[in-house]
Amino acid sequence: MQSEALKFETKRKHLQSFIDRFRYKASKAKQAQSRIKMLEKLGDAPTLPKDFSISFDFPSPLPLPPPLLTLSKANAGYGEKVIIRNINLRLDQDDRIAIIGANGNGKSTLAKVLSDNLQLLSGEMDKSNKLKVAYFAQHMIEFLDVEKTPYEILSSLMPKAKETEVRNHLGRFGLQAEKAVTLVKNLSGGEKARLELSIITKDAPHILILDEPTNHLDIDSREALTEALNNYEGAVILITHDLSMIELVSDRLWLVENGSCKEFEGSIDDYKEIILNRNDDEEKKEKVKKEVKIKPKSLPKNTISKVEKEIEELEKLKTMLEEKLSISYNDKIQAEYANTIEKLNELEEKWLTLNGA
Structure with missing residues (x-):
């Protein structure tokens, strides 16, 4: 699938760029080493199709002395x-x-x-x-x-x-x-x-x-x-x-x-982990205080576990649609795929909100 090949190449370039820029910078050394391992695990690149018509190409600016x-x-x-x-x-x-x-x-x-x-x-x-x-x-x-x-x-x-x-x-x-x-x-x-x-x-x-x-x-x-x-x-x-x-x-x-x-x-994963830990800490504080008892019927419908389950289901649907599109392009499937991506973004935003991010 063309998007898989493009995503692979984009990720490879980004990882290599980060490594080249921050490998010898003390504050970023740990992250650079992590990306070196990620680059090694990428494996062989899928073949990029020759007729990839969808593109963006931003014009190059004239250089200016730092900082901008x-x-x-x-x-x-x-x-x-x-x-x-x-x-x-x-x-x-x-x-x-x-x-x-x-x-x-x-x-x-x-x-x-x-x-x-x-x-x-x-x-x-x-x-x-x-x-x-x-x-x-x-x-x-x-x-x-x-x-x-x-x-x-x-x-x-x-x-x-x-x-x-x-x-x-x-x-x-x-x-x-x-x-x-x-x-x-x-x-x-x-x-x-x-x-x-x-x-x-x-x-x-x-x-x-x-x-x-x-x-x-x-x-x-x-x-x-x-x-x-x-x-x-x-x-x-x-x-x-x-x-x-x-x-x-x-x-x-x-x-x-x-x-x-x-x-x-x-990294963005570190940020998500902090949000989860912060949420756990808040829950522990509430249990210790025991000042407010919440009745089951007053709990929000969209609990964290429910949202996480919905995200998991949508990820499975996304994978299935990607497999179908890799075999043959179909406007209806493409529209469903785009809608699935949109729903995933909304659920990730809801997950962040529920976790107090």
């Missing part, structure tokens, strides 16, 4: 309400960062600050005057002009570009030929997301900030986006509930929690 951006003693929020306090972060052009933390803690707030869509309440953000930042949020596709074509929209934003240049840029995101001249209202959700990505990257940005970029994409498009992000020569900041993408793309994790944002020293 720094935040010092910064407070972020809205009006008089501070959401994240005392932010001290640095971003370089080869960084691959995932912002993690529970919903409502300020992940999107931080993304807006970094993309200049929200001003700091206090503190400093230093960056080059030549720095270009691209910001994608899933709601942005709702503001596309549905009565225009991708070519019309992009050419109006690139008035000095030739027709071939506009079409070539759309082609980087799979909007070739007829798709370039199809009214936006007739495009799928995934194609609209591709159009928005083409719009925000028209100036070859140094930083890509992506807030839930996979919600409208099918499985092959998700795999292609993952590969493209690993090949991109700028910095990536990622917010997503797709844990597989976080594992395959990110080298560093920024944890937004309890009104702060700090580097998380560990």
Whole structure:
């Protein structure tokens, strides 16, 4: 199956990149050794098909001296309400960062600050005057002009570009030929997301900030986006509930929690383990206190064990659908597969919420 071959190659490149960058850095040595073992266990690569048409190709930015951006003693929020306090972060052009933390803690707030869509309440953000930042949020596709074509929209934003240049840029995101001249209202959700990505990257940005970029994409498009992000020569900041993408793309994790944002020293699996341990500790405290007795009928329907069982069942269904698609492509099965992935993401988010993440 093409997605399996692409996923293998993407994972191999990501592991090798991490090893090359952090093998001799003391604070990352343990993680680098772990990835060396993972690389050894990958085995032989599946054969990549020759006609793989679904693709993303982000334009390469001009290099800038490091750091691209720094935040010092910064407070972020809205009006008089501070959401994240005392932010001290640095971003370089080869960084691959995932912002993690529970919903409502300020992940999107931080993304807006970094993309200049929200001003700091206090503190400093230093960056080059030549720095270009691209910001994608899933709601942005709702503001596309549905009565225009991708070519019309992009050419109006690139008035000095030739027709071939506009079409070539759309082609980087799979909007070739007829798709370039199809009214936006007739495009799928995934194609609209591709159009928005083409719009925000028209100036070859140094930083890509992506807030839930996979919600409208099918499985092959998700795999292609993952590969493209690993090949991109700028910095990536990622917010997503797709844990597989976080594992395959990110080298560093920024944890937004309890009104702060700090580097998380560990993997996404380490983070999940902390959440589980935290939940266990809370349960033990409740048992010791015995201050509140909860009647069985008042327990939430979606208990952790039930959600975990649902995730397990969906994982089995996902595997079965992958096997079917590997034999022959079918639109109905592909749609069911994409729906299954979406449900898995929702359940993983629910699992994190139930565990107090």
